[in-house]
Amino acid sequence: MKKEPILQIKNLSVSFPSESGRVExxxxxxxxxxxxxxxxxxxxxxxxxxxxxxxTIGLLPDAAQISGQIIFEGRNLLDLNDLQxxxxxxxxxxxxxxxxxxxxxxxxxxxxQLAEALLIHQDISHExxxxxxxxLLEEMKIPKPYExxxxxxxxxxxxxxxxxxxxxAIANAPKIxxxxxxxxxxxxxxxxxxxDLLKRASVLTGASVLIVTHDMGVVAGIADRIAIxxxxxxxxxxxxxxxxxxxxxPYTIGLIRSIPRVDSRQKIRLAxxxxxxxxxxxxxxxxxxxxxxxxxxxxxxxxxxxLEPLNKDQRVACNRKDDIAGLVSxxxxxxxxxxxxxxxxxxxxxxxxxxxxxxxxPLLKGQILRRxxxxxxxxxxxxxxxxxxxxxxxxxxxxxxxxxxxxxxxNLLAPxxxxxxxxxKDMAELSKSEKLAMRKxxxxxFQDPFASLDPRLPIGEAIMEPMGVFDISKxxxxxxxxxxxxxxxxxxxxxxxxxxxxxxGQRQRIAIARAMALNPKILILDEPVSALDVSxxxxxxxxxxxLQKKLGLSYIFVSxxxxxxxxxxxxxxxxxxxxxxESGPVNEVFNSPSHPYTQSLLSAVPVPDPKVEKFRKRIxxxxxxxxxxxxxxxxRFHTRCHVxxxxxxxxxxxxxxxxxTLQAKRSSExxxxxxx
Amino acid sequence: MTxxxxxxxxxxxxxxxxxxxxxxxxxxxxxxxxVTGLALLGPYLxxxxxxxxxxxxxxFNAFAESxxxxxxxxxxxxxxxxxxxxQVGADVFAQTIRGLxxxxxxxxxxxxxxxxxxxxxxxTAGYLLGKTDRLLMWVVDLLLVLPSFLILAILSRWYQSSGxxxxxxxxxxxxxxxxxxxxxxxxxxxxxRDFIRAARYMGVPTHKIIARHMMPNMASLLxxxxxxxxxGAILSETGLSYLGFGVKAPDVSLGSLIAxxxxxALTFPWLFMFSxxxxxxxxxxxxxxxxxxxDAFDPGSKSKKMS
Numbered sequence: 001m002k003k004e005p006i007l008q009i010k011n012l013s014v015s016f017p018s019e020s021g022r023v024e025x026x027x028x029x030x031x032x033x034x035x036x037x038x039x040x041x042x043x044x045x046x047x048x049x050x051x052x053x054x055x056t057i058g059l060l061p062d063a064a065q066i067s068g069q070i071i072f073e074g075r076n077l078l079d080l081n082d083l084q085x086x087x088x089x090x091x092x093x094x095x096x097x098x099x100x101x102x103x104x105x106x107x108x109x110x111x112x113q114l115a116e117a118l119l120i121h122q123d124i125s126h127e128x129x130x131x132x133x134x135x136l137l138e139e140m141k142i143p144k145p146y147e148x149x150x151x152x153x154x155x156x157x158x159x160x161x162x163x164x165x166x167x168x169a170i171a172n173a174p175k176i177x178x179x180x181x182x183x184x185x186x187x188x189x190x191x192x193x194x195x196d197l198l199k200r201a202s203v204l205t206g207a208s209v210l211i212v213t214h215d216m217g218v219v220a221g222i223a224d225r226i227a228i229x230x231x232x233x234x235x236x237x238x239x240x241x242x243x244x245x246x247x248x249x250p251y252t253i254g255l256i257r258s259i260p261r262v263d264s265r266q267k268i269r270l271a272x273x274x275x276x277x278x279x280x281x282x283x284x285x286x287x288x289x290x291x292x293x294x295x296x297x298x299x300x301x302x303x304x305x306x307l308e309p310l311n312k313d314q315r316v317a318c319n320r321k322d323d324i325a326g327l328v329s330x331x332x333x334x335x336x337x338x339x340x341x342x343x344x345x346x347x348x349x350x351x352x353x354x355x356x357x358x359x360x361x362p363l364l365k366g367q368i369l370r371r372x373x374x375x376x377x378x379x380x381x382x383x384x385x386x387x388x389x390x391x392x393x394x395x396x397x398x399x400x401x402x403x404x405x406x407x408x409x410x411n412l413l414a415p416x417x418x419x420x421x422x423x424x425k426d427m428a429e430l431s432k433s434e435k436l437a438m439r440k441x442x443x444x445x446f447q448d449p450f451a452s453l454d455p456r457l458p459i460g461e462a463i464m465e466p467m468g469v470f471d472i473s474k475x476x477x478x479x480x481x482x483x484x485x486x487x488x489x490x491x492x493x494x495x496x497x498x499x500x501x502x503x504x505g506q507r508q509r510i511a512i513a514r515a516m517a518l519n520p521k522i523l524i525l526d527e528p529v530s531a532l533d534v535s536x537x538x539x540x541x542x543x544x545x546x547l548q549k550k551l552g553l554s555y556i557f558v559s560x561x562x563x564x565x566x567x568x569x570x571x572x573x574x575x576x577x578x579x580x581x582e583s584g585p586v587n588e589v590f591n592s593p594s595h596p597y598t599q600s601l602l603s604a605v606p607v608p609d610p611k612v613e614k615f616r617k618r619i620x621x622x623x624x625x626x627x628x629x630x631x632x633x634x635x636r637f638h639t640r641c642h643v644x645x646x647x648x649x650x651x652x653x654x655x656x657x658x659x660x661t662l663q664a665k666r667s668s669e670x671x672x673x674x675x676x
Numbered sequence: 677m678t679x680x681x682x683x684x685x686x687x688x689x690x691x692x693x694x695x696x697x698x699x700x701x702x703x704x705x706x707x708x709x710x711v712t713g714l715a716l717l718g719p720y721l722x723x724x725x726x727x728x729x730x731x732x733x734x735x736f737n738a739f740a741e742s743x744x745x746x747x748x749x750x751x752x753x754x755x756x757x758x759x760x761x762x763q764v765g766a767d768v769f770a771q772t773i774r775g776l777x778x779x780x781x782x783x784x785x786x787x788x789x790x791x792x793x794x795x796x797x798x799x800t801a802g803y804l805l806g807k808t809d810r811l812l813m814w815v816v817d818l819l820l821v822l823p824s825f826l827i828l829a830i831l832s833r834w835y836q837s838s839g840x841x842x843x844x845x846x847x848x849x850x851x852x853x854x855x856x857x858x859x860x861x862x863x864x865x866x867x868x869r870d871f872i873r874a875a876r877y878m879g880v881p882t883h884k885i886i887a888r889h890m891m892p893n894m895a896s897l898l899x900x901x902x903x904x905x906x907x908g909a910i911l912s913e914t915g916l917s918y919l920g921f922g923v924k925a926p927d928v929s930l931g932s933l934i935a936x937x938x939x940x941a942l943t944f945p946w947l948f949m950f951s952x953x954x955x956x957x958x959x960x961x962x963x964x965x966x967x968x969x970x971d972a973f974d975p976g977s978k979s980k981k982m983s
Contacts, residue, residue, distance in 0.1 A: 019690055410877050439879035452870035456892035465888075466878040514874070 005032035006175055006208055007056065012068035014051050014060065021281045025051040027232040028068070030307070033176065038202055038209045040219030040240065042255075043229035044277045044533040049212045052229070053178045056210075057093050058085040072176075091121040094169035094207075096198075098181040100161035104153040110137075110164050111149025117171045136167040139204060140197055157624040159190035166194070166201050173205045180212045187397035188560065189621045192604035195222050196620060214534055216259055217563075217606030220244060221613035228252050231278055231288025234307060238314030241610045248316035248324055250333060251289045251535075257334050258538035260567035262590065262605045263612060269545075270538035270567070271334035276503035277533055287319060292535075294333050295320055351554060352386040352409070352522060356418035359404055363629060376628050378404040380578035381418070383662075386522065391548065391555040393569035393586065395562060395601070399625055401578040402558045406526055409556075410444055422522070440470065443515035447527040449507035453499040459510050460485075460495030466517045484513040488543060505536030509543065516547070525557045529564060541568060562605045566590050574598050577628055577636040584668020594665055594675040596643040635660050635673065643674055694972040701968020707961035711954065715780055718773030725770055759950045771928055772950050778929040779910050780958070782844055786909035789848035791902040794855035799890050801856075802863025803882070813860070816853045824850035825915075832921035840923055847912055855901050862894055896973035900966055907962035914955055930955045 014026040026048040033039055043049040054060050056070055058077060070077040072092065077085065089095075097103040105113055114133035118124065124132070130149060137145035140163040153161055162182060169177050179198060183191035199222055202209045213219060219226050220240060227237035228251065236249040247253045257271035275292040278284055284291050290300040297320060305317040318324060327333040360375040379401040386392045394402045408415055412435050414428035421427070422438065430438065443466070446452035453462055463484055464477045472480075482492040488509040499507055508528060515523055528544070529537040545568060547553060559565050565572055566586060573583035574597065582595040593599045600619040607613055621640045626632055632639045638655040647655075654673055662669040695701055719725075759768035801812040828846055835842040866872060867890075875885050891898075910930075916922030917931025925932065930951045937948025 019693065436879050439877065444874065444877050446870040446874060448870060452874050454871040454875075454889050454893070456895070457888070465875065465880065469879045469881075511874075514878075 003034050006035045006072070007033040008069070008071040009033075009052070009056070010069040010071065012052065012055065012070065013066070014048070014055055015065050016061070016063055017065075018281065023280045024232055024283060025064075025280055026055070027283075028306075029229075029232075029234050031227060031234060031237070033208050033210065035175070035208055036202070036206050037224045038199065038211065038222055040223035040226040041210060041212045041229060042214065042216060042219055042226055043212075044214055044535060046277055046280050047229040048232040048280070049229045050180055053180055053210055053212050056176075057089055057095055057178060058082070059095075087121075090117055090174065091172045092174055093176045093178065094172070094174040096162075096165050096169050096177065096179040096182050099185055100158065100165045101153065103165055104161060106153050109150050109152055110156070114149070114164075114168055114171055117168055121172045132171075133167075136171055137164070139170075139200075140164070140167045142167075157190075159186055159193060159624050162186060162190075162194050163197060166197055170201045170205050170207070174207050177201065177205075177207045177209045178212070179209060181214070182211065183218060184213070184215070187625070188562070188604045189397065189600060190624060191218075191606075192618065192620050193622075195606075198222065215606065216255060216534070216608040220608045220610045221606050228255070231283055232280060233288065233304075233317060235289065235305075235317045236315065237307070238310075242311075242314045244608070244610050246314075246325075248310045248314060248321055249289075249318045250293045250295050250324060253324070253328060254294075254334055255535055256608060258535060259608050260538075260541070260563045261607055261609070262563040262566050262602060263607050263609075270542055272538040272542050273535045274539075276505050276536050287317075295324060295327055349388040350385045351388045351423055352556070353421040354385070354405070354409070354418070355383045355421070356381050357383070357405065357408060357415050357420065358417040359401075359408055359415065374629060377578050377631055378628060379408065380631075382573075382575070382578070382580050383418075384573050384580065384583060386554055386556055387571070388521075388554055389548075389552050390570040391557055391568055393557045393559060393565040393572045394575060395559060395565050395572060396575035397560055397601075397625055399577075399628060400575040401628075402575055403526060405575075406444070406524055406556070406558055410442070410524065412438055412442075436469070439466075440518045441521045442524070443518070443520040443522075444524040444526065445508070445511050445515050445528050448531045449504055449511050450499075450531070452511050453507055453514075455499055458496045458498055459502070462499070462510065463495075463514045463517055466514060470518070480517065481513075484516055487516065487547075488513045489539075503536070504532050505540055508532060508540050512540075512543065512547070519551075520553070522554050522556065525555055527559050527561075528557075530559065530561060537564075544568065562590075562602060563607075574601065577626065577631050579636060580662065580669075580671065581637065582668060582670045582672075583662070584666070588666060588668050594668065594670040595637075595672050596641050596675075597637050600642065632656075634658050635671075637672075643672075647674060691972045695968050698968045698971060700964050701971070704961040704964025704968060707957055708965055711776065711958050711961065712780065714954075715773060715776045718776070719770070722767060722769050722773075725767075759946055768946060768950060771933060772930075772954065775928045775930045775933045775951055776954055776958075778840070778923060778927065779913055779931070779955070782840065782847070782913045782923075782929070783906045783910035785844045786847045786851060786913070787902050787905035789844065790852040790905055790909070791855060791898055793848065794852040794859055794901070795891060795894065795898055797852070798856035798859025799863045799886050799894070802860035803867050803886055803890060805864070809860070813857075816856055819850065820853050822850075825912075828916060829919070829921045832916070836921075836924045840927065843913070843916075843922060847909055851905065851909060851912070855905070858897065858901070859894060862897060863890055866890055866893055896969075900970045900973065903962060903966040903969055907959045907966070910955070910959055910962075 009029060009031040012026055012029045016023040016025060029052060041049045041053065051060065055066060056077070058080070060066065066078055068078070072088070077088070104110065111130055111133045114136055115126065115129035118129040118132055119126070134146040134149050137148055142148055142160060142163055153164070156164060182198060183194050186194060195218065198209060198211070201207070211219060211223060223240045225238065226240050226243055227234045228243070228249065229235065230251050236243060236247065236252045243252065244256060247256055251273070254271055254273040258273060260270060273292055278288055286301040286303055287293070287305050290296050293300065299319045303319055305319045307315040307317045308321065310316045310321060324333065357379055358381055359379040360377055362372045363374040363376060364370045365373045382405065384392065394405065396402050409420060412427055412430060419426055419428070422442065425434065425438070453459070460481050463481045467477045467480065481495060485492040485495060490506060490509055499510070502510065525544070529540050532540060541564065544555070548555060557565065557568055569586045571584070572586045572589050573580045574589070574595065575581070576597050582589060582593065582598045589598060590602065593602055600621045603616070603619045604621070607616070619642055621642070623640050626639055634656045635641070638644050641655065644652055644655045651674065658673070660671045660673050662671045665675065759772055797812050801809040828850070831846065835846060872885060872889055875889055913922055913929060914931030914934065917929045918935045920935065923929040923932055933951035934948050934955070937951065941948050
């Protein structure tokens with residue numbers, strides 16, 4: 001059955017000069033792509049995955065030094081000049097970029113852009129090209145395709161734009177489609193649609209698809225084969241089911257075990273890979289994964305392992321590949337630790353309560369006389385409460401109002417309408433000094449650790465900053481800072497280093513240390529791991545759960561990532577367009593979701609297990625999130641609801657006209673007229 | 677967990693390296709060092725004093741060597757009048773050095789003051805927004821539409837009698853507005869950054885946030901702007917002095933020297949050539965250094981030049 005490869009990458013090395021030395025982005029990589037297959041290339045930031053895919057299409061900057069061969073239809077693509085290469089681009093090899101907004105020209109209609117792509121490579125009339133553009137949009141399931149060809153990119157939503165990009169990529173029936181993080185910028189429910197279409201595109205054109213991603217879950221469902229990259233090299237490749245079931249490289253094993261799974265029934269402590277990914281400027285000698293590898297031995301520092309067959313289809317680059325299986329089965333590699341359940345206080349003290357919180361942003365119009373023409377309903381009448389020592393998760397897609405809710409709490413001001421009560425005190429009645437005292441007990445950790453630390457402040461001082469607000473002596477501050485650094489697993493000797501000297505995971509630890517400085521009772525976590533590399537996420541998540549256990553903290557955890565929420569939360573509230581549609585204990589909500597939105601959200605989350613993915617029934621939502629400026633009447637979800645569609649017209653009318661309220665159901669609450 | 681510190685260059689090292697790789701910036705820096713050195717060491721290189729006419733009566737030798745009639749000698753090393761002498765027999769070299777000192781000092785002080793004002797007002801307006809912002813920006817707009825040169829000329833009678841420091845303050849007062857607007861817009865984007873928000877949620881008071889977080893993060897902008905302001909201030913000062921509204925006799929600045937020399941520029945070129953030349957070199961050098969600093973701090977602003 002072995003077919004001839006359509007694209008062969010042979011001993012490809014790419015490096016760039018930089019201020020701090022040579023960046024070895026890709027090191028001696030060989031890879032074959034077979035016709036019609038979907039190949040996933042998985043790696044963390046800096047692993048060289050994007051550079052490798054860009055070199056295939058000849059889009060690397062001039063400064064790049066490339067060696068090796070990329071053979072396509074008997075020709076070495078690296079020998080071609082830009083003009084010759086552009087004959088292949090689009091016609092033979094097409095590209096789908098991560099950010100569809102910047103990949104489309106904002107001042108031209110999408111029809112024109114599609115027609116342009118067609119006219120370059122095909123000898124057809126302009127009218128025929130425009131007509132074909134409409135057909136392509138139709139194939140990508142864009143509603144009213146023949147009208148939408150005249151729309152500009154800004155008139156499309158993110159998911160729709162990515163569909164246009166896919167249509168653009170398949171316009172000339174290419175043999176290879178490169179997709180660089182095609183779904184990373186999209187919401188979960190939209191991501192599911194786009195991945196589906198990508199698969200469809202591959203079937204329609206018979207093209208091979210190379211999906212470059214950092215998300216193991218994405219490739220598990222869609223790819224036939226995967227290649228794992230680390231430190232500029234492919235460290236493992238093979239059929240997707242083999243690699244997931246029987247990974248041979250310690251990095252792959254760690255990666256698979258470190259991802260929380262939304263379908264896991266019991267909580268196991270995540271395996272965490274020590275350290276953080278190496279900088280491509282300064283790779284360790286020998287195996288790049290060596291310093292982080294739990295199976296590290298002396299040979300790993302000397303010999304750079306090359307890909308060698310592990311079994312029939314699977315190849316692994318590991319110096320100890322024959323010992324790994326034994327180590328795993330004996331439990332010496334990433335041992336499984338069960339989570340020790342902490343005894344929750346029976347009293348269930350509510351320490352933070354939000355009641356009917358509402359926040360609107362005015363929509364202004366006019367240059368001189370600014371009139372209010374409408375409101376954006378960012379948060380619309382939501383209520384929830386946080387119990388001492390528990391973790392409450394707020395889940396939802398972007399724009400659902402979860403971050404606005406957090407900021408409303410953190411502002412410690414009286415909300416527009418509704419009440420926020422923290423430790424029994426109403427925010428509306430707080431005096432200035434009480435407010436300052438409240439800051440002590442309520443701290444926040446932001447999403448992006450690169451933005452949340454002042455680049456000009458040594459980390460020690462950053463951690464001491466909250467203590468400086470209160471009267472704490474300098475010596476005590478220093479002492480506490482040292483404690484905190486060791487608490488979050490960093491070396492206290494690095495207190496004088498600047499944030500730029502740390503990796504993302506380490507920075508997030510610093511941000512957590514800073515938030516912990518005053519021994520807060522409530523920690524608000526705004527997507528604390530979503531900006532981090534996959535292999536360091538588990539470490540931060542484990543740290544957070546350790547801290548909670550050790551210090552009895554209460555968390556409000558905001559995330560769009562349901563698998564992370566499943567792992568950390570005790571209680572979950574699902575938000576859609578500014579209101580809570582379902583809330584309840586995490587096990588109940590995740591195992592038997594009642595609201596149609598929760599159901600579809602859960603089914604859209606990719607599970608990093610090809611077996612489960614292949615047989616999972618998916619509910620793929622149609623359309624995008626409606627605009628919060630003009631939310632749908634009645635139930636906000638009715639425009640996309642799959643349950644509503646099966647109801648009789650009278651029942652459907654109720655969804656459109658009447659807004660459901662949260663009704664108790666078992667121990668959760670659901671806002672749906674027809675919840676199952 | 678073992679710490680793997682990234683062995684990359686620190687930001688400061690990177691900036692230094694980028695700056696020194698820039699040839700024109702390096703040239704500017706050398707010129708600037710030369711001019712500053714000349715201003716500081718110049719008085720020790722010549723036996724003559726800039727205000728010779730005052731010492732005339734006291735130092736008979738000096739008077740003997742350069743009587744009134746001996747004025748307007750061409751530059752020569754023999755009698756140590758390196759730049760020649762003026763109509764009254766004063767040493768042009770000594771005068772030029774004195775003028776250079778004054779102009780550099782005024783330029784530097786004006787730049788420091790105006791950048792300081794701009795940073796404080798711009799950052800306050802950009803961070804607080806609302807009413808404060810509207811009031812401060814109203815002041816900025818008002819000052820921008822005022823014809824500063826004219827006002828300085830009218831006020832000159834008053835400040836010329838009370839010393840050159842007042843001139844510095846007035847020049848600074850009319851020089852900070854554009855920078856303040858830039859600083860304001862930078863602050864507006866900085867205040868939305870998470871680390872500023874984090875500080876606010878920690879309860880750090882406003883003035884501390886501005887001083888500790890906003891200012892250091894705008895340092896590159898302020899340094900570049902301050903440097904370029906020095907050049908601008910020197911030009912405004914010399915312009916005023918040239919027209920007689922700036923530094924007034926008996927004190928000299930490059931501007932007043934050029935003004936004195938222009939009348940006989942064609943017949944006795946040394947009277948204005950040296951002061952004029954030094955002015956051009958100084959301002960050019962400062963601009964080159966300022967541009968070099970900008971490129972070093974923010975390589976993105978430069979057109980693709982890197983190999």
